[in-house]
Amino acid sequence: MTVWDRPEPPPPPVPLDRERIVAAAVALADEGGLTAVSLRKVAARLNAGPMRLYGHLSTKDELFDLMVDAVQAxxxxxxxxxxxxxxxxxxxxxxxxxxxxxxxxxxxxxxxxxxxxxxxxxxxxxxxxxxxxxxxxxxxxxxxxxxxxxxxxxxxxxxxxxxxxxxxxxxxxxxxxxxxxxxxxxxxxxxxxxxxxxxxxxxxxxxxxxxxxxxxxxxxxxxxxxxxxx
Amino acid sequence: MTVWDRPEPPPPPVPLDRERIVAAAVALADEGGLTAVSLRKVAARLNAGPMRLYGHLSTKDELFDLMVDAVQAxxxxxxxxxxxxxxxxxxxxxxxxxxxxxxxxxxxxxxxxxxxxxxxxxxxxxxxxxxxxxxxxxxxxxxxxxxxxxxxxxxxxxxxxxxxxxxxxxxxxxxxxxxxxxxxxxxxxxxxxxxxxxxxxxxxxxxxxxxxxxxxxxxxxxxxxxxxxx
DNA sequence: TCGGGGTCGATACAGTGTATCGCTATGAGA
DNA sequence: TCTCATAGCGATACACTGTATCGACCCCGA
Missing domain, CATH: 1.10.357.10 (Tetracycline Repressor, domain 2)
Known part of the structure; x- marks a missing residue:
């Protein structure tokens, strides 16, 4: 493998916190509705694997709750x-x-x-x-x-x-x-x-x-x- | 393979119609909530493969609509x-x-x-x-x-x-x-x-x-x- | 330098809705 | 009655879901 066909290095993973996760989820939902919100897609927006989210959430429903509270502001x-x-x-x-x-x-x-x-x-x-x-x-x-x-x-x-x-x-x-x-x-x-x-x-x-x-x-x-x- | 280990013949498939499908779906939902309603499980209740339902429905949302209307009676x-x-x-x-x-x-x-x-x-x-x-x-x-x-x-x-x-x-x-x-x-x-x-x-x-x-x-x-x- | 412990996330699994298309079964024509 | 075409059915396949598991890695103490 040469430098030429070496794949693009992945972007540095963003340090996660609930706020960032919820913001990404809200953005996805605004664009494509609730069905467009999947843990994989949310994680992808943050350059992370799906399971990284489980450090900050325990379930998808919890993410929904957080989304609701966020926009209630x-x-x-x-x-x-x-x-x-x-x-x-x-x-x-x-x-x-x-x-x-x-x-x-x-x-x-x-x-x-x-x-x-x-x-x-x-x-x-x-x-x-x-x-x-x-x-x-x-x-x-x-x-x-x-x-x-x-x-x-x-x-x-x-x-x-x-x-x-x-x-x-x-x-x-x-x-x-x-x-x-x-x-x-x-x-x-x-x-x-x-x-x-x-x-x-x-x-x-x-x-x-x-x-x-x-x-x-x-x-x-x-x-x-x-x-x-x- | 002998007669002894021949698997149980499948029960004869029930002739399907919307009414029967919806009734099965409602029963499933009553027992386990909306998330318990999947096309596969509904079909299984009627001894049918999943795709048989698509002869009477065009989408899962349509099934939900029919369920709502059914109980609205x-x-x-x-x-x-x-x-x-x-x-x-x-x-x-x-x-x-x-x-x-x-x-x-x-x-x-x-x-x-x-x-x-x-x-x-x-x-x-x-x-x-x-x-x-x-x-x-x-x-x-x-x-x-x-x-x-x-x-x-x-x-x-x-x-x-x-x-x-x-x-x-x-x-x-x-x-x-x-x-x-x-x-x-x-x-x-x-x-x-x-x-x-x-x-x-x-x-x-x-x-x-x-x-x-x-x-x-x-x-x-x-x-x-x-x-x-x- | 080595060993151990703890966490992180890739892999795996069971399940989803539905598109595709090979098979079968029917019906027409000879 | 036999042959063939056709139309529809439903098994298989696919892309995707949420999440359990557990191996690998990294950091810290000795």
């Missing part, structure tokens, strides 16, 4: 907003922006308890905003309810986004979009209310839809706060 | 309940029971648009219940909002259920349950409202929590219906 508001309602609204909208930036987050949100530092910080922000406005149990219920709505709404939004993308830029044409299947279904007459809704419904953009539902839920919360802020 | 109420509120409540509770019977459903719900016959039937039921009580857009918004809450709440409920199961029957001891990690976090003093909430909060069972939040959301919907039923 983007949810925390930079400045404390005004009243409780504004706080919950801002957190919800920042959650939405984060999910749209990292679509894979929709697949993970709500799938496991979020106990990382950033996840706890988000919860802390919400609880602090409602602190003193009602008894602890009501406050907890409020945060849970709003959180449930946000997760469900964002999952649906991303699901629709992907479906539209997959069937080729189809916006409101539900029917044509998802192939003749749905059209045929609606034509059977077994779903009259649904058919009418599809026919009469206005096309509303996802953000408005999200905001409207959120306001409804926030109204519901407001009703349960016995001590409105002065 | 359990959500449809047997008898039409009274007013719109009762209808939405019943559908929500039946959804919850279905998710608890098939925990894997929590992983799939909201992940893709539900366009199967049963999924459409569920939507139809909800829309029909609200038909005429408000303009189409408001009705759609109402169904979406309630649906988002239900999906989010059930995902969290199942996530907590699994976490409790994994850390060994730990109920409300969040802190001890998830190891010293959360305890340490709370002890840092960075999450005062959260610490207080964990300390003061009453233990409420999941069903009550679900029902309470649901009632809040239904109240919010009621506010937007201009024409209350006579």
């Amino acid at each position: 983007e949810i925390l508001p930079d400045t404390q907003p005004g009243d409780w309602r504004e706080t919950l609204r801002v957190v919800a909208h920042r959650t939405r922006r984060t999910v749209l930036r990292h679509e894979w987050l929709a697949d993970l949100l709500g799938g496991r308890p979020t106990l990382g530092p950033n996840g706890l910080a988000v919860t802390e922000t919400q609880l602090a905003a409602l602190d003193g406005l009602a008894d602890t149990d009501t406050v907890l219920r409020a945060v849970e309810t709003v959180g449930a709505y946000v997760i469900g709404a964002l999952r649906r939004e991303v699901a629709n986004l992907r479906a539209e993308r997959a069937t080729g830029l189809s916006k409101r044409d539900w029917q044509r979009a998802h192939g003749p299947h749905v059209t045929r279904m609606l034509a059977t007459g077994r779903f009259p209310a649904l058919a009418r809704a599809v026919h009469d419904g206005t096309e509303v953009d996802a953000e408005t839809s999200f905001t409207t539902g959120l306001d409804w839920v926030l109204d519901a919360v407001a009703t349960r706060l016995p001590r409105p802020p002065a | 359990e959500i449809l109420p047997d008898t039409q309940p009274g007013d719109w509120r009762e209808t939405l409540r019943v559908v929500a509770h039946r959804t919850r029971r279905t998710v608890l019977r098939h925990e894997w459903l929590a992983d799939l719900l909201g992940g893709r648009p539900t366009l199967g016959p049963n999924g459409l039937a569920v939507t139809e039921t909800q829309l029909a219940a609200l038909d005429g009580l408000a303009d189409t857009d408001t009705v759609l918004r109402a169904v979406e909002t309630v649906g988002a809450y239900v999906i989010g709440a059930l995902r969290r409920e199942v996530a907590n259920l699994r976490a409790e199961r994994a850390t060994g029957l730990s109920k409300r001891d969040w802190q001890r349950a998830h190891g010293p990690h959360v305890t340490r976090m709370l002890a840092t003093g960075r999450f005062p409202a959260l610490a207080r909430a964990v300390h003061d909060g009453t233990e409420v069972d999941a069903e009550t929590s679900f029902t309470t939040g649901l009632d809040w959301v239904l109240d919010a919907v009621a506010t937007r219906l201009p024409r209350p039923p006579a």
Whole structure:
């Protein structure tokens, strides 16, 4: 073997730490979705063999947890907003922006308890905003309810986004979009209310839809706060 | 080779159809979760090779869609309940029971648009219940909002259920349950409202929590219906 | 300089979804 | 009834997954 056919020396291995691993995983997921995240590919990005990761993680699910917590940092508001309602609204909208930036987050949100530092910080922000406005149990219920709505709404939004993308830029044409299947279904007459809704419904953009539902839920919360802020 | 060591003849292959395939997949998922569903195992249950399934499915995701639609049949109420509120409540509770019977459903719900016959039937039921009580857009918004809450709440409920199961029957001891990690976090003093909430909060069972939040959301919907039923 | 201990990561394994394509079994034509 | 073409089925193969194992290497103490 001469110098000429000696293979390129491998790049010097990067010293690993959780932060770097998670950053690489997030980058991969942003580019190709959750399924593009494999321990081999993450390790390859760091010029390492797969097993090196196991010094810092014990399982792939743990990596997912760390990824979720990492991007949850983007949810925390930079400045404390005004009243409780504004706080919950801002957190919800920042959650939405984060999910749209990292679509894979929709697949993970709500799938496991979020106990990382950033996840706890988000919860802390919400609880602090409602602190003193009602008894602890009501406050907890409020945060849970709003959180449930946000997760469900964002999952649906991303699901629709992907479906539209997959069937080729189809916006409101539900029917044509998802192939003749749905059209045929609606034509059977077994779903009259649904058919009418599809026919009469206005096309509303996802953000408005999200905001409207959120306001409804926030109204519901407001009703349960016995001590409105002065 | 003699007759004695001739291997057992394979059982006669079952004639396949979608229904049988989906039933086998659902059974596997009920027993071992979504990860226990592999095309090979599903096929094995039907005494078939893996590729036989591809005559009836084109991809594994399609199988998941069919599984979701299959169990959604359990959500449809047997008898039409009274007013719109009762209808939405019943559908929500039946959804919850279905998710608890098939925990894997929590992983799939909201992940893709539900366009199967049963999924459409569920939507139809909800829309029909609200038909005429408000303009189409408001009705759609109402169904979406309630649906988002239900999906989010059930995902969290199942996530907590699994976490409790994994850390060994730990109920409300969040802190001890998830190891010293959360305890340490709370002890840092960075999450005062959260610490207080964990300390003061009453233990409420999941069903009550679900029902309470649901009632809040239904109240919010009621506010937007201009024409209350006579 | 030698020996021992501890860690790191290459190799190996059991399993995945699915593309490919040789075989078989059927049906038509003579 | 015999022959041949064809169409579809499913065994085999492939690329890839997460992770257990364990041999090799390196560093430190003697």
